[in-house]
Amino acid sequence: MATQGTATVDFGTGGSDASVGVTGQGSITTANLAEAWMSGDASSNNLAGAAAAEGLQAYAGAITNAVGFTITVKCPFGLAFGQYKVNWVWN
Numbered sequence: 001m002a003t004q005g006t007a008t009v010d011f012g013t014g015g016s017d018a019s020v021g022v023t024g025q026g027s028i029t030t031a032n033l034a035e036a037w038m039s040g041d042a043s044s045n046n047l048a049g050a051a052a053a054e055g056l057q058a059y060a061g062a063i064t065n066a067v068g069f070t071i072t073v074k075c076p077f078g079l080a081f082g083q084y085k086v087n088w089v090w091n
């Protein structure tokens with residue numbers, strides 16, 4: 001079964017990209033695959049659906065054995081502000 005969860009990425013006061021580390025993944029190796037996508041759920045300072053409205057795109061990579069991986073979120077049009085929820089899975 002795949003391991004899954006949700007992370008929060010923070011663009012702060014504005015940025016074209018932001019990243020968050022997913023740690024605590026003791027059995028992950030560089031042979032595994034990780035995937036991330038925007039959740040669509042509300043965060044502490046953005047409404048549900050805001051990520052889709054802004055066209056945010058999430059990518060997972062940079063796997064570190066027995067540690068985790070990094071999720072990067074890009075805003076292709078201008079700047080994004082605040083926090084967004086990102087779903088992830090690896091197997």
